[in-house]
Amino acid sequence: xxxTLSPQRFDAMASQGATRYGRDKIIWxxxxxxxxLGCGEDYVRRTLAAxxxxxxxxxxxxxxxxxxxxxxxxxxxxxx
Numbered sequence: 618x619x620x621t622l623s624p625q626r627f628d629a630m631a632s633q634g635a636t637r638y639g640r641d642k643i644i645w646x647x648x649x650x651x652x653x654l655g656c657g658e659d660y661v662r663r664t665l666a667a668x669x670x671x672x673x674x675x676x677x678x679x680x681x682x683x684x685x686x687x688x689x690x691x692x693x694x695x696x697x
C-alpha cells in the first residue's frame with residue numbers, strides 16, 4: 618500500500634539530509650511563511666513572493682521557502 622506524501626512527511630524526510638546540504642527546514646504554504654514572519658498570507662503572496670530575488674518559490678500552486686534563506690533575506694534588507 619502506498620501512502621500520500623504530505624508536506625509534513627516531506628519535511629521530516631528532507632530534514633534528515635538537511636545538515637549534509639547546509640539547508641534548514643522547508644516552510645510550506647503562504648500561511649506557514651506568514652506565520653514565521655509575523656505577517657499576513659496576502660502580503661506573502663502578493664508582495665514578498667513577487668519581489669525580485671525573493672527566496673519564496675512556487676511548486677505547483679504552493680509557495681515554499683527554506684527557512685534559513687528566508688530569514689537571511691529579511692535580515693539583509695532586501696525585503697519590502
